[in-house]
Amino acid sequence: MSIPRILVVEDESGIAETITYALETEGMSHHWVNTGQEAVSAHREQNYDLVLLDIGIPDMSGFDVCRKIREHSRLPIVFLTARDEEIDRVAGLEMGADDYIVKPFSPRELTARIRAILRRIHFKTESDNSSNESYSAASLAVNEIKKTIHYHGHLLELSRYEFRLLSVLVQSPGRVFSRDELLTRAWEEPEASMDRTVDAHIKKLRAKLKLILPDHDPIITHRGMGYSLEDA
Numbered sequence: 001m002s003i004p005r006i007l008v009v010e011d012e013s014g015i016a017e018t019i020t021y022a023l024e025t026e027g028m029s030h031h032w033v034n035t036g037q038e039a040v041s042a043h044r045e046q047n048y049d050l051v052l053l054d055i056g057i058p059d060m061s062g063f064d065v066c067r068k069i070r071e072h073s074r075l076p077i078v079f080l081t082a083r084d085e086e087i088d089r090v091a092g093l094e095m096g097a098d099d100y101i102v103k104p105f106s107p108r109e110l111t112a113r114i115r116a117i118l119r120r121i122h123f124k125t126e127s128d129n130s131s132n133e134s135y136s137a138a139s140l141a142v143n144e145i146k147k148t149i150h151y152h153g154h155l156l157e158l159s160r161y162e163f164r165l166l167s168v169l170v171q172s173p174g175r176v177f178s179r180d181e182l183l184t185r186a187w188e189e190p191e192a193s194m195d196r197t198v199d200a201h202i203k204k205l206r207a208k209l210k211l212i213l214p215d216h217d218p219i220i221t222h223r224g225m226g227y228s229l230e231d232a
Helices: 013-025 036-045 062-070 086-094 107-129 160-171 179-186 195-212
Strands: 005-009 029-033 050-054 077-081 099-102 134-137 140-143 148-151 219-222 226-229
Touching (some): 005 013, 005 036, 013 029, 013 107, 029 036, 036 062, 050 062, 050 107, 062 077, 099 107, 140 160, 148 160, 160 195, 160 226, 179 195, 179 226, 195 219
Parallel strands (some): 005 029, 005 050, 050 077, 077 099
Antiparallel strands (some): 140 148, 219 226
16 A cells, blocks of 8 residues: 555644644654634545544534545545543544544544554455456446446436445345345444434435335334345
8 A cells, every 4th residue: 555645633732743643653644723614625635545623623513524525526534532431432423434532532443543554455355356247237327437326317416335235235136125124235344333424325226226216115123133135
């Protein structure tokens, strides 16, 4: 891998200095900004491998910054925050964050988590590039190389985990997957997520599918068991 370039979004200079020093020590380059608007602009103007994003930045919520980045990119995002409530962790992970680190944290742990995420992305990209696999079911066509899914010929705008979740269902139409199975297959760290994370993503997928075909829902709910894609 080339030298990782990290976008650091943190308004407290002392914490930012600790983070950037840790990154430099581990051979990573960085760009530090202290507002959400600067983060959004920097992301649009330059290429990064990962974003370290503080939730409590002054001009907008880190959650809002994450949403804006996710409108255009599946770039890995790690939240940094003093909050440690379950609802905050769930909210961050459901909107597409790849990890969630609570302050105070160990710089060594921080860089270890960053490297773990970057390794997963790197190896997954290599695997995808060596495969030309594509598959379809229920009028859904998946292209693993381009990371796209078309529904009745229309391209779906999907987040990283929406893409992975729907891909799992398309690969095995008719099979009922429990929420735990879907977490294990589609999420990088399923142990950090909850059953309702799957439900929230299924709800978003259904809404996007109904924009194309309002009177049909190819995702079937099996109460008490999980979800499947119609076998047709």
